[in-house]
Amino acid sequence: MATLKSNLIAAGLLAAATFVTTPSFAGEVMDEIKERGSLICLVNTNSPGFSVPDSNGVYEGFNPQFCRMAAAAIFGDAEKADIRGIGFSDSMKTIVAGDADMASRSITATGTRDADPGMAFVVTTFYDGQGFMVPKSLGITSAAQLDGATVCAEEGSTTLLNIADWFSDRDMSYKVENIADKTARLQAFYGGKCDVLSSDFTALASDRLLSESPDDYIILPDVISNEPLTLVTRPDQQLEAAVFWAFQVMLWAERFDINSVNVEEIAANLETRPKSVRRLLGKDSAMGDIGAKLGLHENWAVEVIKQVGNYGEVFERAIGLETPIGIDRKGTPNRLWVDGGLLYANPIR
Ligand SMILES: N[C@@H](CCC(=O)N[C@@H](CS)C(=O)NCC(=O)O)C(=O)O
Structure with a gap:
């Protein structure tokens, strides 16, 4: 416990130092990411199903997909996620030091961590215990x-x-x-x-x-x-909103049976679709407005679904029953709200 406390204090001091030299304004971190041309995102070094490097060192699994989600929303290109494996405690210190933009790696949202000015807890991707x-x-x-x-x-x-x-x-x-x-x-x-x-x-x-x-x-x-495993970013209003809403897109896509395979065809024939789907995928719609305000790719919602998939797709592909880890999603709270789970999507308006 003493060590946790000293870690938090060290993290707090780092945050204070970062805060003095580079106060974080809405969008400043987002601007930095765009200038750099990539989003630096931290994942676990070796957790089968959740985050494992393939033979080329490219991270696969559940967690890296949310790094790709953010890059697809910002750049329209999931490959612009610069995904790096790092140990658990070091991942939080790295975010606080401003040396990475985001972490997608089994970090529980707790009050004391969230109160740290160097970290923003954005949205829970897996309800664990x-x-x-x-x-x-x-x-x-x-x-x-x-x-x-x-x-x-x-x-x-x-x-x-x-x-x-x-x-x-x-x-x-x-x-x-x-x-x-x-x-x-x-x-x-x-x-x-x-x-x-x-x-x-x-x-x-x-x-x-x-x-x-x-x-x-x-x-x-x-x-x-309760361990709500949550995406963490550097504090930045635009980056936080981009990550939050990109995740809402993945939830709504699942709700509407839109996936990486059918999204392009659905987006090409939007006039035949319900209004809710038009709002989700149309450029001249709520999604387009959100993207413009946050400085995202013009077709960001479609790109997220096309390049990453809906939430259920990502879950089943990486950690579902057909995979070696074989998690039965139905036995967890990680189902959509309409199926009795905790994944409740906010309105696209
Ligand atoms: N969710 C808990 C536990 C996190 C945790 O212990 N993570 C370990 C187990 S997955 C971990 O990431 N180890 C792998 C690593 O350090 O790369 C927390 O946020 O404190």
Whole structure:
């Protein structure tokens, strides 16, 4: 906890320094991104399903798609996302220092983080929760059986704070192995140094695939926290609004059954479509107005859907049931509001 606090203080000092020299006005960061010709976006270095570099070093998976979403909205070209892998704590420090524009990588929106003037929490892309993974050989089926366990967890994360609360609320003891480097942490767990690995469920599902024998491990059913994993940007009114509304486009596209394959054809015959679809895809429409005000590509909504896809497409392609990580979206809150989920799209007006 002391380390989390000192990280936040360090981050705060960096933010203060950044703030004094380069006060952030509406659109200033956006101007910088446009001048540079690319959007620097941070992702996890190696999380199967969520963010993994391919053989050419290009990041694939769920998280990088939101970097591409922002680049498609701003430049009309998803390839203008300069996607960089970085460890968890360093990702927040890098945003605060102004050395990256955005992060799409399992960062939970919390009040104290959001209060930091160096970071803007924009929109939640995955509603997660914290859980526990144990070797099957321990014969444990519930977190209530973890009294006295040694827990491996991530430095600077909400994970450590939640564990402290959870164990103390139940008068249970535990020891923590607090390891910032992900490879070292997984080695410690898979090597038997810890009885249990705790993190967001998504991270556990992903980390399980990095074990030499995934079938030897189980994720316990207990969910001990709310972890809204959220896109973070440098504070900038235009950039924040661009990222927020590009995400709304991906939600509305799913709602209207518009996807990367059919969007061009639908956009070419808008007069035959309902007004709501015309507002979403038409240039002379609410979307066009939003784009003009934020300085986005003239056909930004269509480009986001064409180059990245709707939310459901991105989910299924990267982490859905047909993928090795095999997350059943129906069993999570990450469904559209009309299907009983938490993904509630704001009106395109
Ligand atoms: N969501 C929690 C936990 C974040 C976390 O522990 N992330 C780890 C597990 S996915 C991570 O990103 N590790 C990989 C890395 O550092 O590259 C938070 O925001 O504090």
